[in-house]
Amino acid sequence: MHIPDGFIDLPTSAAFAALAAGGIAASLKGATKSLDEKTAPLAGLTATFIFAVQMLNFPVAAGTSGHLFGSVLAAVLVGPHVATLALSVVLLLQALLFADGGLTAAGLNVFNLGLVGVWVGYGAFLLVKKVLPKNKPSITTAASIAAFISVPAAVIAFVVQYAIGANSTFSVTAVFTGMMGTHLLIGIGEAIITAFAVTAVMASRPDLVYGYRGAKQQLEIRKA
Numbered sequence: 001m002h003i004p005d006g007f008i009d010l011p012t013s014a015a016f017a018a019l020a021a022g023g024i025a026a027s028l029k030g031a032t033k034s035l036d037e038k039t040a041p042l043a044g045l046t047a048t049f050i051f052a053v054q055m056l057n058f059p060v061a062a063g064t065s066g067h068l069f070g071s072v073l074a075a076v077l078v079g080p081h082v083a084t085l086a087l088s089v090v091l092l093l094q095a096l097l098f099a100d101g102g103l104t105a106a107g108l109n110v111f112n113l114g115l116v117g118v119w120v121g122y123g124a125f126l127l128v129k130k131v132l133p134k135n136k137p138s139i140t141t142a143a144s145i146a147a148f149i150s151v152p153a154a155v156i157a158f159v160v161q162y163a164i165g166a167n168s169t170f171s172v173t174a175v176f177t178g179m180m181g182t183h184l185l186i187g188i189g190e191a192i193i194t195a196f197a198v199t200a201v202m203a204s205r206p207d208l209v210y211g212y213r214g215a216k217q218q219l220e221i222r223k224a
Contacts, residue, residue: 001069001154001183002094003109003161005102012165017107023115024088030081034210042201042208043078047086050074053193054090055100068186069154071117072125072147073194076139076211077201080122087114108161116157121150125211139212140199147194151187155179 035043050070070090074083088110094100101109125146132138159179163172198209206212 001109001112001158001179002091002101003105003112003158005104006167007102008105008108008161009165009167010104012161013104013108016111016161020088020107020110020115023084024110027081027084031079031085034079034081039078039082039208039210042205043082043086046070046074046077046083047090049197050086051090051093054094055098068190068193069113069117069147069151070190070194071113071154072121072143072150072190073197075118075122076125076143076146076194076198077209079210080118082210083118083122084114087118108158112154112157112161117150117154120153121146122211124149129211136202136206136212139202139209140195143198143211144191144195148187148191151183151190152180155183 050073053068053070071083071087074086077083078086091101091109091113092106095103095106095109125142128142128145129138132142155176159172159176162168162175166172166175168175198211201209202212
């Protein structure tokens with residue numbers, strides 16, 4: 001779902017770029033509390049994996065493209081603050097190196113995937129995790145459900161941007177219908193890939209998984 005140059009007008013792009021910059025600044029501050037010598041390598045690997053996954057694009061109606069996001073995967077593995085930073089770097093590199101998403105639309109893309117996708121998705125993860133048993137399979141289940149939810153959430157953010165400042169003759173209803181229909185299918189794929197990735201890390205190094213630490217502490221308290 002990389003927005004190209006010229007699809008949204010400059011005033012709207014600039015406004016969302018400012019919002020994205022504020023989110024990145026806040027995440028920089030928050031990331032200092034969640035990163036350490038043990039988790040920093042995982043953050044790098046997560047960003048690399050997402051960079052590769054996001055290069056797999058699927059055509060979507062109204063001149064945009066769809067792809068696997070990785071927002072929730074990053075948030076569960078390394079925390080939402082670091083995930084926002086990782087997604088921002090990935091999106092900027094893709095725009096600069098591969099023209100995948102426009103430079104003037106970089107703020108729009110970071111806002112949709114790095115802020116809405118990450119934080120709405122991580123919020124959904126926390127809610128689902130809260131009602132599930134405090135064990136490892138629940139982390140995978142919660143991450144998978146949240147990954148699915150993050151995709152339509154980002155689509156809604158894009159549609160709002162489109163409604164505010166579209167440089168196109170397509171109606172908002174047509175864009176919403178086309179984007180949502182396709183991205184619900186992409187959301188299923190996102191949920192499956194997120195589940196496999198989280199399961200793989202949980203099987204080898206659960207102590208590094210940000211989304212598991214709280215559940216692990218609660219489980220240890222109950223056993224005590």
